[in-house]
């Protein structure tokens with residue numbers, strides 16, 4: 001067992017999610033949904049929202065703690081923290097920052113939150129229409145390489161080449177998310193089945209990604225309440241104990257013009273190793289995993305780099321049966337970014353906590369240890385491991 | 391552009407792989423990469439080189455990431471490479487590309503320059519099968535009708 005100072009000291013005590021909407025379909029604005037999700041998380045935990053003293057977010061969150069604190073009459077703010085980097089790379093990193101603030105005595109009740117209204121604000125999947133580019137985008141954009149899907153397809157193709165991965169492995173990841181969403185009424189893709197035929201016939205976005213390999217874009221908000229494990233034990237829900245949360249990058253992962261030393265990577269090679277060292281568990285101990293799907297290829301590399309399967313086993317192990325909540329390697333049991341909601345992966349941490357509580361729509365039996373790999377292939381990345389209270 | 395306009399444009403601009411309207415690359419304002427843009431305008435491929443490490447570096451940076459020496463020189467390298475990875479893009483994410491899909495983007499490593507990598511388009515039929523490791527050579531694509539003009543380094547299969 002690890003004696004790392006982070007291990008087992010804090011817990012997720014409150015889960016809050018607005019209704020999740022298709023992109024631009026939310027009746028409410030982004031900030032209002034943000035407030036709603038925070039209040040729901042507090043209600044779930046059974047705490048007074050005025051007792052929140054720390055705010056952690058990521059991905060250039062627009063709903064700022066100063067405005068939230070005024071709106072909610074926060075009695076004493078002690079931390080206002082933003083994890084650098086775009087995409088979902090910072091989901092577990094924001095949790096790590098909340099955990100650190102609590103363990104170091106800076107805060108007692110921290111909310112980790114994310115709100116998105118892409119009708120109100122812009123989309124992620126479009127290239128910028130500008131006349132000139134004089135930043136590092138100049139090495140890619142003039143060649144028509146500008147969206148996240150296009151940036152990551154190049155890494156994924158290289159990984160598939162180095163390890164002989166077939167397209168069917170990516171298909172299985174997509175099908176697992178859609179399969180689980182059918183049991184989850186909150187999921188945006190609830191009621192929309194995905195078959196092998198539908199996947200195979202769907203259009204290419206950029207090879208090797210079909211339409212169904214790419215995440216949705218959605219509206220909504222999500223929040224979690226983090227406290228010390230002692231305080232969590234006095235609250236209503238069963239604590240989802242934070243065994244570890246780690247963040248970082250391999251060397252030069254974002255070197256300009258795709259010159260990372262290690263290129264075919266989700267960027268979890270170091271973070272994944274450190275995560276297990278902190279938690280004092282091994283990949284064999286993981287009962288269920290929530291693995292961020294910006295694109296299925298990122299899920300593939302994240303699974304490998306968290307040691308859940310080796311690269312040369314991908315073709316054999318990546319099947320819908322194995323990925324189901326009843327399978328050998330259950331992943332994305334709420335539907336994830338592909339089929340529940342693209343809430344930049346905060347919904348994945350919530351689903352991991354639900355598994356630990358025994359409240360998932362696709363509950364893995366006797367789930368005691370849950371892994372979350374937040375957004376892959378960016379810098380920095382982050383991941384976390386939650387466990388039952390012992 | 392409509393498909394008709396596009397084929398008209400291709401007929402009059404046979405040397406340009408993608409249509410106009412994409413962002414034009416410009417040097418950093420601090421001058422870091424100016425020697426690269428000047429060189430490729432003259433059909434000469436250059437990358438950074440550290441004489442302390444005897445090693446090439448790309449993309450450009452003010453410092454050698456190996457030894458932290460500042461102000462690396464730019465040296466000419468053989469304009470030959472091999473395909474390190476590739477992608478065939480089918481869904482346009484920019485209005486200028488509406489009628490240009492699919493098109494090929496490749497990541498090319500330069501064996502003559504410590505395997506530094508460059509992103510470019512692979513010229514020719516975008517539907518032609520491609521293999522990682524295929525040998526390619528640089529094509530200097532001059533965009534002269536814009537102000538200021540610029541050059542892109544593109545790639546074609548050796549022998550094409």
Ligand SMILES: [Zn+2]
Pocket residue numbers: 440441442443444454455456457458459
């Ligand atoms: Zn050097």
